[in-house]
Amino acid sequence: MSSASTSSAAEPRRPAPEPDGHPGPLRRAAATVRDGLRATGTALWEPAPSTEPLLAHDPRRWVRRLPVLVAAGFIAILIPVTVRVLTHDYGVNGAMAGALGVAQSAPLLLAVTRPLRAWWIVLVADVAGAVVTMGAGPGHLAPWTAVTIVGYLVLCCALALREGRRTLLGVWLVTVVAGLVLGAFRGDASQDTGLVLTVLSGAVLLLGTLLRERTEARRRLVEQETISEAERARRTLLEERARIARELHDVVAHHMSVITVQADSAPYRLRGLPASAQEEFGAIATSARESLTEMRRLLAVLRSEDAHGERAPQxxxxxxxxxxxxxxxxxxxxxxxxxxxxxxxxxxxxxxxxxxxxxxxxxxxxxxxxxxxxxxxxxxxxxxxxxxxxxxxxxxxxxxxxxxxxxxxxxxxxxxxxxxxxxxxxxxxxxxxxxxxxxxxxxxxxxxxxxxxxx
CATH class of the missing domain: 3.30.565.10 (Histidine kinase-like ATPase, C-terminal domain)
Known part of the structure; x- marks a missing residue:
């Protein structure tokens, strides 16, 4: 066997080029995933589509205030609970525990108007808290504490009510990646909470998205019905005005016919009229006949094809x-x-x-x-x-x-x-x-x- 053939047999088999220069299915799938990830990453950095408070368009005043009250209530509960859990269960010093409690909970108030910015702050604070509690002893939750999970799920609710699907997908993917990376460094004796947060956050984001889209669909339907009702009322008004115009044709046509007959017969009924007066009566009769002709043309436009009964006397x-x-x-x-x-x-x-x-x-x-x-x-x-x-x-x-x-x-x-x-x-x-x-x-x-x- 020649050296050339031996060298050829040792080389790995390469995939045959695609006909007509089209990429293969694997390349197309990889390109699709790459484009999706790029679009998702871009969505995470895009500015918020609106800075209005959540539920700002609800007609009920107490509903418009509800997001602020809920956020303030969770902040008042989560900060002291977080400090206590970090200091007593994980041995974190008081200053660090207080800073982490505020950083993980206070952005919930910002989430009322800018939930995506609040998510970035909370994500960094949660990751920092997971790093601080990395050396948790046996039986402790890691990388996410129970208080962290509760605050993060509340934030996911705010995100689902405001952001689009692509942004929410990016949020969930970042949550999954953060949980996997931090979970790899947790203590062997600790209880893994990465999967718990992954499943719960995904469920909350999905349910919140479905609820928001359903509400928006109903709102658009109500708006369309309102527009349709206004158009229907306007069309009814125009139809009635056209009908009145058709009916008044007989009334006006009668008077114009009388004017025409009187103007035409004036020279014969009134003896001794000067030539200028006869010409004036002739001009009046001509104008009246032209007006009748124009009225008949207008009536032909106003009448519908099935309005034959309207030709009867009114x-x-x-x-x-x-x-x-x-x-x-x-x-x-x-x-x-x-x-x-x-x-x-x-x-x-x-x-x-x-x-x-x-x-x-x-x-x-x-x-x-x-x-x-x-x-x-x-x-x-x-x-x-x-x-x-x-x-x-x-x-x-x-x-x-x-x-x-x-x-x-x-x-x-x-x-x-x-x-x-x-x-x-x-x-x-x-x-x-x-x-x-x-x-x-x-x-x-x-x-x-x-x-x-x-x-």
Whole structure:
């Protein structure tokens, strides 16, 4: 056998290079672990994400003060207990025991706002205490004393409530390494507490993290629900305003049509008009027709695809008896006040906007009775004073379980729709529950006679 072959056989076998230059699985695993350790180490040195006290956002005052009170209570207990344990059980001199007791316990107060900085201080103090008690006699706890374990677990609670997963993982790994290194130098006759602290600290950090993340998830859910409710209310308001605009189209279109007809027919009805006046009437008619065209375009945008029923003429107070009959057939006993003939003549002078608004307010009120107070006796009163139309709908407590709605013309927006309609005509509305379990809706709409020039 040649020397070359002998030399080749003696060389250790090298792994074959990976195809296409990709690293092998062992290298990838090692790189992953290395990157994770580097990221964890970086997280331990990063500044705290917040310096607010723990539980600072809780609405209850006593809960916001609880972390400080708990920290102060543990400090008051741990310092004297630590001094006594170190001096009596481990033979440490009083000055050293006092310094270690303060260094291991006092940072708990700092942990209320900066738990990671407090952990660094406590870690150094605990390691120093473990070194001082390294030569513990038989039966003594080492490297961590019982008081050290209690204080460290309290600190872990504060860390879990504030820091992220990566930081907590780094804290636990440092705890494990410190316990293994110090445990290797402890006395053979002492009781090892490194494993106890490793398991307990890991459990506390894990449970605290799960509790914090669950609380944050619930808080985000509440915030999202609040935002959704606000958006829903805003969308309801916009939908009701669009509906009112669609309904008012008929009212305004009627007046514009009258203006157009009067302007077109003026030269034929009024003899001897000068040419300039005829041209003025022609310009008025042209402007009115253009306005009608633009209104039709706007109406096409405002109407939804399924709003074919809204093309019917808009109802008014003269339709109240039909509305009452339809609702009464559904099992709602209703008393409708019958205005006198003089009042009916006055109602004929109400503007279409007020007339439509009054009808819709009654309609919405009856729809709410059907939804929330089925079977309740309801009274509807329509009266007039010198300047306002008064609409009052009062129902008693419900006597039946909710059933299907018979009157489907309501917007389904209830009080939002009432307030928007009343605001449109410059009136007021008062709605609220009654002591007997019923409900009251009172609207006061201004009377604007036709021909006054006010819409």
């Amino acid at each position: 109802p008014g107070l003269d339709r109240l008896p039909h509305l009452v009959e339809a609702t009464a057939r559904a099992g709602i006993p209703i008393d409708l006040s019958r205005p006198e003939l003089a009042i009916l003549r006055q109602l004929a002078e109400v503007t279409p906007a007020v007339d439509l608004s009054a009808y819709r307010i009654v309609q919405e009120a009856l729809s709410n009775v059907m939804r929330h107070a089925p079977g309740a006796r309801t009274e509807i009163t329509v009266t007039l004073d010198s300047t306002h139309l008064l609409v009052l709908v009062v129902n008693g407590p419900p006597t039946e379980s909710p059933g299907p709605l018979v009157e489907s013309g309501g917007t389904g927006h209830g009080l939002v729709g009432m307030r928007e309609r009343v605001r449109l005509v410059g009136g007021t509305v008062d709605a609220g529950p009654l002591p007997d379990g019923g409900f009251r809706v009172a609207a006061r709409l201004p009377l604007v006679p036709k021909g006054s020039g006010t819409a």
